[in-house]
Amino acid sequence: MGRPVSPSDGVAMELAIEVRGLRKEYSDIKAVDGIDFEVRPGHIFSLLGPNGAGKTTTVEILEGLRDPTAGSAKVFGVDVTRDYRKIRERVGVLPQDFEPFDRLNPREAVGYWASLFDRRITAAETAATLETVGLTSRAETQAIHLSGGEKRRLGIAMALVGKPDLVFLDEPTTGLDPGARRELWGLIRALQSGGKTILLTTHYLDEAEQLADDVAIMNHGRIVARGSPDQLISQYGAGTTIVLAGAGQAGYDALQARGIVARQENGNVLVHVDDPSQVRWTLAKVASIEMPLKEIYTRRPTLEDVFLRLIGSHMKEGVLAE
Amino acid sequence: MKRILADAKAFGKQYLRSRTGTFFALAFPVILILLFGAIFSGSGTSTLPLYVQDLDNTPASHAFLDALNNTTILVYNPIPANANITSYISEHTISLALVIPRGFQQDVVNRTNVTVTLYGDPTQSSFGIAAAAVSGAITGFNFGVQGARPVVSLRTDTVSQRGTKYIDLFLPGIIGFTVLTTPLFGMTSICAEYRTRKYFKFLGTTKLSKAEWLVAKILFYVLLMFASVALIMAAGVLVFQMDGTLTPVAILLIIAGTVEFTSLGMLLGIFIKDQETSSAIANAIGFPMMFLAGSFFPIDLFPPYLRTVANLLPLTYLNQGLQATMVLGNNAAALVDLAITAVMALIFFVIPARALSWKAK
Numbered sequence: 001m002g003r004p005v006s007p008s009d010g011v012a013m014e015l016a017i018e019v020r021g022l023r024k025e026y027s028d029i030k031a032v033d034g035i036d037f038e039v040r041p042g043h044i045f046s047l048l049g050p051n052g053a054g055k056t057t058t059v060e061i062l063e064g065l066r067d068p069t070a071g072s073a074k075v076f077g078v079d080v081t082r083d084y085r086k087i088r089e090r091v092g093v094l095p096q097d098f099e100p101f102d103r104l105n106p107r108e109a110v111g112y113w114a115s116l117f118d119r120r121i122t123a124a125e126t127a128a129t130l131e132t133v134g135l136t137s138r139a140e141t142q143a144i145h146l147s148g149g150e151k152r153r154l155g156i157a158m159a160l161v162g163k164p165d166l167v168f169l170d171e172p173t174t175g176l177d178p179g180a181r182r183e184l185w186g187l188i189r190a191l192q193s194g195g196k197t198i199l200l201t202t203h204y205l206d207e208a209e210q211l212a213d214d215v216a217i218m219n220h221g222r223i224v225a226r227g228s229p230d231q232l233i234s235q236y237g238a239g240t241t242i243v244l245a246g247a248g249q250a251g252y253d254a255l256q257a258r259g260i261v262a263r264q265e266n267g268n269v270l271v272h273v274d275d276p277s278q279v280r281w282t283l284a285k286v287a288s289i290e291m292p293l294k295e296i297y298t299r300r301p302t303l304e305d306v307f308l309r310l311i312g313s314h315m316k317e318g319v320l321a322e
Numbered sequence: 323m324k325r326i327l328a329d330a331k332a333f334g335k336q337y338l339r340s341r342t343g344t345f346f347a348l349a350f351p352v353i354l355i356l357l358f359g360a361i362f363s364g365s366g367t368s369t370l371p372l373y374v375q376d377l378d379n380t381p382a383s384h385a386f387l388d389a390l391n392n393t394t395i396l397v398y399n400p401i402p403a404n405a406n407i408t409s410y411i412s413e414h415t416i417s418l419a420l421v422i423p424r425g426f427q428q429d430v431v432n433r434t435n436v437t438v439t440l441y442g443d444p445t446q447s448s449f450g451i452a453a454a455a456v457s458g459a460i461t462g463f464n465f466g467v468q469g470a471r472p473v474v475s476l477r478t479d480t481v482s483q484r485g486t487k488y489i490d491l492f493l494p495g496i497i498g499f500t501v502l503t504t505p506l507f508g509m510t511s512i513c514a515e516y517r518t519r520k521y522f523k524f525l526g527t528t529k530l531s532k533a534e535w536l537v538a539k540i541l542f543y544v545l546l547m548f549a550s551v552a553l554i555m556a557a558g559v560l561v562f563q564m565d566g567t568l569t570p571v572a573i574l575l576i577i578a579g580t581v582e583f584t585s586l587g588m589l590l591g592i593f594i595k596d597q598e599t600s601s602a603i604a605n606a607i608g609f610p611m612m613f614l615a616g617s618f619f620p621i622d623l624f625p626p627y628l629r630t631v632a633n634l635l636p637l638t639y640l641n642q643g644l645q646a647t648m649v650l651g652n653n654a655a656a657l658v659d660l661a662i663t664a665v666m667a668l669i670f671f672v673i674p675a676r677a678l679s680w681k682a683k
Binding site for chain 2: 060063064065085088091093095096097098099101102103104108109112113115116117118142
């Protein structure tokens with residue numbers, strides 16, 4: 001995490017994105033309610049939050065597709081509401097729920113999209129772009145016959161044809177199976193290694209934790225927390241969890257009998273320890289208690305714990321649990 | 323210009339790879355001309371079956387039947403004299419029947435009035451034809467009985483300056499129909515697809531402008547329409563020996579009409595949210611226009627208020643212009659229709675090019 005890369009165009013420390021006091025209001029709702037954040041070049045910045053949090057609205061303002069009600073949104077120092085055209089070629093976009101053009105194959109789609117940026121793209125460049133996203137073997141297959149993961153990768157290939165410095169990926173893995181998601185994570189990391197700045201919106205906490213250098217957690221149009229995943233975890237996810245795998249109801253009862261506060265989760269029993277100096281002692285204590293047990297280990301907090309603490313509920317597929 | 327060509331090329335590939343699009347743009351109009359040709363190519367020589375109950379069965383009634391046969395339009399089939407005429411018509415699903423009453427010969431000899439009765443469905447065009455033919459036969463029979471000789475006689479000729487075959491008269495209507503339906507239905511459907519799949523937003527991130535996008539679609543549809551017209555005419559010439567000629571004014575009308583209806587589709591597309599809305603709007607606009615603008619039925623047959631409606635429809639001027647230049651050889655009249663079509667095309671182009679937004683609200 002935290003691998004800033006200097007942009008190749010010489011604008012050394014120019015911020016890739018700078019958002020100040022951004023608002024987007026409709027007649028009855030505040031979709032974005034005065035948010036501030038900035039993204040440094042070469043970083044993966046993740047807007048994390050449930051559906052309706054305001055992530056896509058924020059991204060679409062930055063893509064020049066929506067006008068904000070108030071505040072400023074700059075990309076590479078350019079106000080996108082006034083002069084988006086100036087930075088259009090430096091930006092690549094993968095929209096939310098991206099569906100490619102059904103009857104074009106990836107080779108044709110990449111060539112077509114490049115021409116819409118006035119870019120002549122050679123066959124070798126097209127092949128290289130498809131190679132980057134792992135679609136070489138599917139280059140001549142009409143998009144309608146591609147899998148969900150392949151379609152998203154084609155979308156990323158189209159986003160890359162203008163050789164952008166900044167890539168917006170709006171929920172790129174939503175709806176994909178775990179294998180396809182992990183493949184896309186590899187691709188996103190490779191893009192960052194190639195010097196791209198990436199703004200990633202997601203409602204997958206593990207995705208943000210795995211990929212992002214910086215995270216902003218959004219809810220109801222506001223940013224409720226910001227920082228690197230490590231910073232957020234240390235700030236909001238205090239404590240360590242001792243996991244008694246397979247302990248079940250018997251283990252839970254045994255701990256309760258000795259006055260140890262615990263909770264059950266998927267057949268495991270979890271004991272939370274706030275004070276790091278007490279972890280060793282507590283671990284020794286619970287290990288000495290007789291109970292059915294597969295294994296015992298400690299777990300540091302995750303972004304999920306941070307999210308739970310900040311928002312007050314779990315999130316599954318972008319929907320907050322009641 | 324490169325962006326327009328690239329978009330037109332990509333759109334064209336997708337369109338032609340879709341079997342539905344290809345069928346309705348290229349195959350359906352050919353099927354239509356083949357159908358019209360098959361139905362109407364023999365018009366003027368075809369005959370109507372007329373069922374006749376001759377209750378008199380005398381030399382005079384036989385002479386009258388001969389007069390009916392001599393019209394060359396009616397071929398009579400006998401109905402037994404003892405049959406109940408209304409039951410017989412119903413049981414045999416007969417659309418035209420004539421009854422010659424008893425005493426027919428006696429009345430003819432006595433020069434007293436005698437009435438034959440024609441049964442039929444007045445909503446069918448065949449009834450009018452049969453009534454006119456029977457009336458003609460009666461007039462001829464009366465002349466014969468009176469020993470008179472007709473002074474005025476009739477010769478028929480076609481109004482067509484170019485095509486001399488019946489199918490040629492249908493060609494402008496079929497071309498007009500194709501120029502209306504393919505771009506209009508296509509564009510409304512495309513707008514629905516682009517909106518639901520968020521392609522408009524995606525395109526908004528590129529350098530392609532709305533006007534360029536629309537021009538690209540027009541460019542493709544113009545090429546598609548010429549391919550379609552070529553196929554229609556090839557089918558007409560090969561199968562029905564049609565003489566249709568595509569005049570320069572007709573070519574300009576097809577271009578202007580395609581611009582007009584592609585743009586109209588885009589204009590309607592502004593209000594379209596999904597595929598269901600798309601079908602509803604396209605059908606609501608397209609179908610009445612198809613029938614009221616004279617593609618298949620002459621506007622002169624309409625009641626006055628419908629003629630007024632027809633005069634407000636853009637397709638009317640395309641059909642009229644094509645008819646004028648391709649059938650009547652009246653290019654001056656066709657140029658007026660071309661001008662009206664071009665102005666409407668410009669209006670329909672400008673509104674969506676300005677009103678449609680890549681941006682979300």
